[in-house]
Amino acid sequence: MDAVVTVPGSKSLTNRYLVVAALAARDSRLRDPLRSRDTELMARAVGSLGVGVEDAEADWILRPGALRGGSEVDCGLAGTVMRFLPPVAALADGDVRFDGDPRARERPMADLLGALRSLGVEVEDEGRGTLPFTVRGRGGLRGGTVVLDASRSSQFVSALLLVGSRCSQGLTVRHEGGPLPSRPHVQMTVEVLRDVGAVVDDSVEGTWHVEPGELNGLDVQVEPDLSNAAPFLAAAAVTQGRVLVPGWPQSTTQAGDLLRDVLDQMGADVSLDRDGLLVQGTGELYGIDLDLREAGELTPVIAALAALSDSPSQLRGIGHLRGHETDRLAALATELNRLGGDVTETEDGLLVRPRPLHGAVFETYADHRMATAGALLGLRVPGVLVADVATTRKTLPDFPGMWRRMLTAEGDVPAAARA
Numbered sequence: 001m002d003a004v005v006t007v008p009g010s011k012s013l014t015n016r017y018l019v020v021a022a023l024a025a026r027d028s029r030l031r032d033p034l035r036s037r038d039t040e041l042m043a044r045a046v047g048s049l050g051v052g053v054e055d056a057e058a059d060w061i062l063r064p065g066a067l068r069g070g071s072e073v074d075c076g077l078a079g080t081v082m083r084f085l086p087p088v089a090a091l092a093d094g095d096v097r098f099d100g101d102p103r104a105r106e107r108p109m110a111d112l113l114g115a116l117r118s119l120g121v122e123v124e125d126e127g128r129g130t131l132p133f134t135v136r137g138r139g140g141l142r143g144g145t146v147v148l149d150a151s152r153s154s155q156f157v158s159a160l161l162l163v164g165s166r167c168s169q170g171l172t173v174r175h176e177g178g179p180l181p182s183r184p185h186v187q188m189t190v191e192v193l194r195d196v197g198a199v200v201d202d203s204v205e206g207t208w209h210v211e212p213g214e215l216n217g218l219d220v221q222v223e224p225d226l227s228n229a230a231p232f233l234a235a236a237a238v239t240q241g242r243v244l245v246p247g248w249p250q251s252t253t254q255a256g257d258l259l260r261d262v263l264d265q266m267g268a269d270v271s272l273d274r275d276g277l278l279v280q281g282t283g284e285l286y287g288i289d290l291d292l293r294e295a296g297e298l299t300p301v302i303a304a305l306a307a308l309s310d311s312p313s314q315l316r317g318i319g320h321l322r323g324h325e326t327d328r329l330a331a332l333a334t335e336l337n338r339l340g341g342d343v344t345e346t347e348d349g350l351l352v353r354p355r356p357l358h359g360a361v362f363e364t365y366a367d368h369r370m371a372t373a374g375a376l377l378g379l380r381v382p383g384v385l386v387a388d389v390a391t392t393r394k395t396l397p398d399f400p401g402m403w404r405r406m407l408t409a410e411g412d413v414p415a416a417a418r419a
């Protein structure tokens with residue numbers, strides 16, 4: 001395999017840009033945003049709140065206006081939509097109803113809804129603490145200080161910070177509880193806010209303060225989604241092939257950048273230069289002892305790599321994955337074991353002992369990253385049938401097409417990049 005794989009824009013950046021553009025005082029342009037289920041849902045939702053969203057070829061133009069209530073937001077299974085928009089809805093002038101896929105109704109929400117209530121927002125959830133619920137917008141937020149436990153999802157912190165500058169008194173958010181997962185994602189929120197002129201103080205660990213003030217518009221090129229690059233780069237590692245992902249940023253807040261280090265530690269050759277990130281499989285694949293709390297969304301691909309490696313792996317710090325698209329720890333253990341693997345769940349992660357694997361149906365539980373992990377396993381294990389591969393549309397519009405093109409590419413990586 002010798003392929004150049006162009007990965008579409010980052011889900012996490014696209015959905016943050018859509019939210020800050022909706023809250024800004026001027027128009028914005030998002031260049032090459034991700035267009036997938038999660039981001040289309042976000043665009044539709046901000047549109048239903050009164051923001052103009054226009055297509056300009058690959059770009060999105062956003063024209064913010066007064067935020068209005070009276071709408072219903074379909075969150076699908078998108079954590080970013082179900083977490084980032086309820087605080088925005090509190091700024092609208094009426095009720096906004098939120099619901100989503102059946103599994104979305106099980107994903108953690110209660111700590112964020114509690115935080116909103118402590119800020120004076122009325123939320124009607126009939127005591128469930130999950131979707132569906134209604135936020136009774138009153139046209140503004142006073143802000144102040146809010147303390148919450150964000151150990152189940154960093155998105156609770158990001159959600160509150162995103163509206164901080166629109167609070168008349170600004171907003172201080174303090175996390176108190178178990179360890180905060182996905183810290184790069186919170187840093188990404190802080191950086192995106194600073195990009196639009198917000199004043200954010202993050203100098204105290206676990207506390208963030210956003211000053212009140214107007215947000216500027218954006219004109220921004222969206223970085224490729226580094227977490228979505230994972231299955232393609234891992235494919236090079238397991239096939240002794242070569243995959244180049246162009247446009248890999250030299251510096252980024254995306255958690256997926258951790259892949260460079262992980263693939264290197266597991267034995268692949270990894271090099272980042274102006275052409276992009278190049279991964280070449282070496283024929284070696286080592287097990288790994290890894291804390292993935294900062295980049296939990298990489299777990300499915302790394303667990304699949306671990307199952308194909310030459311020694312046991314321990315993945316730690318990822319108990320919160322039980323609240324992701326599916327319970328990812330249970331799903332990975334069940335599906336890898338169905339192929340003949342030897343995977344056990346620990347309190348906060350997975351123990352993966354490599355075993356000879358055989359083909360079977362690999363169930364994906366509406367989880368895009370289970371599907372991409374299954375495709376990766378299929379490169380080495382004959383007869384792996386990935387169920388419902390279309391579920392990858394959550395964050396990749398055409399994963400099957402990209403995968404096929406990668407597998408049939410011949411000598412695509414430019415000689416200069418190989419040297």
Ligand SMILES: O=C(O)C1=C[C@@H](OP(=O)(O)O)[C@@H](O)[C@H](O)C1
Pocket residue numbers: 011012013079080152153154155158181182185296297320
């Ligand atoms: O803010 C974001 O864009 C995200 C934060 C993380 O969520 P959790 O902290 O809930 O894991 C990550 O896993 C998710 O894919 C995207």
Ligand SMILES: C=C(OP(=O)(O)O)C(=O)O
Pocket residue numbers: 077078079080297324325369395
């Ligand atoms: C956890 C994920 O998504 P969400 O934004 O829905 O939380 C993910 O993409 O791995």
